[in-house]
Structure formats: C-alpha cells, structure tokens
Amino acid sequence: MIFITPPGVVSVALKQAAEDAFPWTAIEEVAHVDQAIRIFPSTVSLILVHPDFIADAERSASDLFRYHPMAMTAVMHDDLQAERDVAIRLVTSPFVRSVFPIQVRHDISLSILGLLLQGIEYFPRALLGAAIEKPVEVVPSLPEPDEAQPVPAHLRVLTKREMQVLEMVQRGLQNKSIANDLNLSGHTVKIHLHNIISKLGARNRTEAAALYRNVAPVNAAY
Template sequence: MSQMTQLLKMDTEDGSIVASVARVEAEQGLRRTLLFVTMPGSVADCLLYAIERELPWLVIERVEHIQAACTKFAHPVSLVLIDPEHVKAAEDAAMDISRLHPLALTAVMELDSHNPSCSFPEIFESKLIRGVLPMDLKLDVWLSVIRLMLRGGEYFPTGLFHSYADKFVRNPTARPANGSASPAARNISEDDLSDLTSREIEILEMVSRGLQNKAIAAALGLSEHTVKIHLHNIIRKLGAHNRTEAAARFHDYHKPASRPR
C-alpha cells in the first residue's frame, strides 16, 4: 500500500475525502493554489509574504473579478478568497467554480469581523461560501485559519454571530433582502432543544462559540466522524440549513431578550 493510500485510508474514515486529499498532497510537497479574487492592494503585502514563508508549497494567484477565477490554473486550487462585493457574482458562477476547482473551499474576506459587509442570511443561504476569513486577526491566528481552510475546514468568527444576533434583538422583524424569513427569525424553542440529546446540546454550544470539529472532538474525547454525525442530527432536528444557522439560532436563544417567556 502506498504512503498516499495509507494516509487517505486513515483520514477518510470520517468521509472527508476532499480535505484528506488536500492534506496528503500538501504533506508530500505537491503544489497548490490560493486564489484571491480582489482588487490590487486589498491584501497587505505582509500577509502575502507571511503565506509564502509559512506555506512554501502554496502558489498565490490574484484576479480582479469572478470571471477570471473561472479557469484552470497551473496547480489545483485549494482555497478561493473573495471580497464581499464579489459574493453575488460568485453565487451566480457557483457551478463553474465547483466544476473547475472541485477541491477548493470558497470563503469571504471581511475587514472587520464585528461589522461584516455580508449579511448573515446571505452566508446562510449560500451554495458556495463555506467560511469567513477575518482580515483583522493577529497574524499567527490568521495563518491558522488559512491552514484550516486549506484542509477543507469551515471557519466563521464568533463576532459574526454576535453582530447578527445584536441586530436581530434590536429589530426582530428584520428580513433579508430577498424577502424570505430571516433564518434567525425561526427561533429555537424549548421543544426544539428537548429533541436534542445532552451530547448534541453540548456540541451545539461549542459550535456556537466558533469551535471547529477537530477542537470539539479533542475536547470531548470523540472522533471527528462522531462529531460530524452529531452535527448532522442537530441540523436535521432543528430544521436548519447548516451548522452556522443552527449555531446562530442557539446563540439567539441564549440571549436574554430572545428567550421565550
């Protein structure tokens, strides 16, 4: 059995073949592409230098619009980072991006994670966006988030939850631009929580604090595969679209102003 096969066998027990392939290829020194879709100068040179220094196997490519991202590059794309103003265009091109870059995770760059440019419903309902990269993090934390995303891990800063929850508490009738009911408006009730097991509530609480599957698994002494199964059950029981929506609803429920009386 080859080293590649052995590593994949160990890593794909949880079914995450995309993240496993990316990790194995990175460990074996194969080149990958980090694609920025942003205007020139939007990403500080010091950040680009830090990526090149810490992740020498990564090739940085920069384009100014989504159409330019819908093409093949010399090395497979592992991560696509886009400016908030490109989100709608990225959604429109989601099928092309997924087809051309099947191993890539797509995330939005936010200059201020506490005052995000993208609305929470926009992130919830996205078919493409699977993370938010705050650009105001300390360099070592920022690089850690980049590494997580390169391995297929989703990241949503807790500030994003807090920002949206605060806005919803101030204006509970708020609706997203498309006129559909806001995800946070479908509040968690006592009955919803009663459907969850104690372990599921424990995991949901950790997700609402921004913890990723690997950290949750380590803290609870579980495998990542088990955590993913619990999350699947949580999302199904709450009728949420994804883990982010489930976590936001849980966060809203624990806001004093949003508790049922």
Template sequence: MDMLLDGNAYDATGARRRLEPRRVILILTNSGSVSERLIDAIEREFPWIRIEQVEHVSAACATFSHPVALILIDMALMKKAEAASAELLRIHPHALTAVIEPYDKVQVTPLSEVAASPLIRSVLPMDLRLDVWLSIIRLMLCGGEYFPPGSMIRTMLRDQNAILSAHNGAAQVLQGRMTNMAELTARESQILGMVSHGLQNKLIAAECGLSEHTVKIHLHHIIRKLGVHNRTEAAARFRNLHDNGQPMNEN
C-alpha cells in the first residue's frame, strides 16, 4: 500500500511515486452500459480517477469535484450529447469523448457517423478482455484516440465519398487521421500523446514501466508509420489532429 508523506506518495519499498492529478471519468448512460464490475476495475487500476455517472445530458453539463478527463457516452444518448456539444466542450475543455460500443454490434452506429461527430473522438468497445479494455481506457486518459481496427475502419474508409458530399471535404482529413490511428498500436499512441505533452524519453519510460531503449524503438516506429522526420514533427501531427476543430485534449 502507498503511504502519503510530505505531499508525496511512497510505495512499500520506500520509493517515491509520482502522484497523478485527480481526474474524473464521466459516464453518460441510462442503460447501465458500464457494469459495476468494470467501474471497480477502473478504480483499482487508476486510483487517482473518480467515476461519475449521470443519466441525462443536462447533468453532464456541470462541474464536478475534479476536472473531467474522459467522457463515455452511451450510443443511445449520442445524438442528444452532440446537440449539447458546445456546452459540454466549454465546461469540460480537456476531456476526450468516446461513444460506448455495445455488445450487440447490430445496433452500432456506422463509424462514418461517429467520425463526423462534432463531439465524439473515440469508440470504446465493450466486448474485449478486461486487460485490453483497461489499456484502451489508459490510452484515452493520456489523450489518445481509439477506433476498433480491421473491417469497421475499412468500411468507414470505403464510405468516404458519402462523407465528402455530406461534410464538404472533411472526410479527406478524417481518412488521414483514421489511417494513422489504425497503423499505430495502443502503446505507440500512448507514447506519442506523452511526447506531444513535452515529456522526454526518461519520463515516458518511467510512466509506462519501459526502458528508455524501448521507448526509442517505439518512437522510431511512430516516425516511420506517420511518414515524418523526427519526434517534433510527430508531436506536431498529433497536436494538429487534436486541434482540428476541437480544443486540445490534456490530462
């Protein structure tokens, strides 16, 4: 168990551990999409996170005890949330917003609609192993976006012509963003998010439990996949994607 002394946290060995700033995950659902078991798992994995659940969009347009880092929205409430997107983004300017993808894939809104949303930046599948699911939560808390890989992304890219006619060319930007996200692994997206926040390799390695050499290898792969020349350009690409019509997402 960690001990708190002089404003710092210490583990059982006496080593000082960096305290994470307290943040809120806001869950907007009236159907119990995220079970109590999953909420307990989040709180165990991220002890600095507090879970707040509301059933109405109006209740989400409020301030909470700590800044909101992540908003999870039930698919059934997506349209109502989008209608209030300006207010949600004003009150929670640093929160990444994800739609909860239910177990029944028949009811899932096409990713083309999700990607064209003024509010939604990611999709949280609910049919994954717990460790994978928590890794996606961690990625989102770091500001990284996530979309299910494989056929769903390919389907969305095939629909780009329909998006172009409906959104005046926005799909071309979207296609590049989604292609990059499909190519980066969850770990690479996490590391790129940290680089964009100005963290050096040593701090990234400590945060992720990796060696600095492993972080350098991940950065090499990121630079290659994005087609940029260095980490500075990769970080700029990440920030530009997040600034494209939305406030910058930060922890």
C-alpha cells in the first residue's frame, strides 16, 4: 500500500499496527503524487491520499491507474461530519473510490484497511448522508439525438463513450445509474468523467454538463 501524505502525517503506531495485522503487505510512504507514478517492488493494492493532494491525484489519475491498475484509491479523511460541499466533492471525485477515516480507534482503522486491501469500497454513512441531505436538481432530458447532425467542434475532443457519459451527466444521472445504463463499473465511469473534465478544461462535472448544454445542438448525435 502507498501513503501519499506530507511527512509525519501517518503515525508510526498506525503503520506498525498495519504491518502487524497484514504482514504480507509492504507499506510505502511518499510526499507527493508524482513520486507514486512509478513501478514499486510489489503490486500496489491500495493508494491512500491525504486530502491536500486530492486535486493533484485527480489530475494524475490516468497515470496512477496506468502504473497501478489493481489499486483501490482512498482519501485519508479526519472529519466525518464534513460540510455538504466537501462530502459531495469526495463522493463525486473521479479519483476517490473510498474513504479511510483516521480519527478513529486503531482496531476500527485496521478493519477498514482490511476491506480496502480486498478492493471493497468504503464510505462512512455520515459522509454519504451529508452528500445527499439536499435534493439534487435534475436537468430535464434532451430530445433523442438525430444522427444526421455533426458533433460541435468544441466537443470533438471527446470519444463516443465520453460523449455518452457526458450526455447522461447533464441529465442529472449519478455515477451508479450511468454505470448501470452503460454496463460499466462505477470506477470506469469516474475515469471517463475525469477525462471529460480535463479535455473540456472544466473545473467539475457540473461545469462540464453546462458546457454540453451550451454547446451541443439539441439534436446532436453521440
């Protein structure tokens, strides 16, 4: 497992407890996202990222997943009563697949760590509750596409699959629904969203959806 954190953030006690509980697991600690974009002696099963580095991890997600395709990715979070915008930021991040709470007893931390090492996603209930405490406004669906019309130049940087995902995002569908409709994993949908946001120069999925609505003709085909 790899910890991407500022020096000294991960306690010696936690690392020792993890090594004792999972003796087959090697622990690496790096101080920047770029230092994790390389081949390690053992296969990386888990990448734990400090909240300060989430933006960097999202920008480098494609590289991280290329080097560590089997890795679960989790943010080290210390505030399970986070504000709604923070909770939504974590839940909708194209990189974050789980949350690893660090302000809990070591026995609880180790139980969660065991789940993450098995590839099982974990989000604290309180954090998910904060993310959904208010209804999300759903954008009305656009008419069915007409394949006779061309894709606008602004959106031609996207692949056909990325256009499908973006069209569903602008309709207000969440990642799970998109994954089910397109027969994809939730993780794959997050990667598509990361690529869409990067290619369009958007700051988040909401801005990317706005670009689609403002630019795509009503009957464009994708």
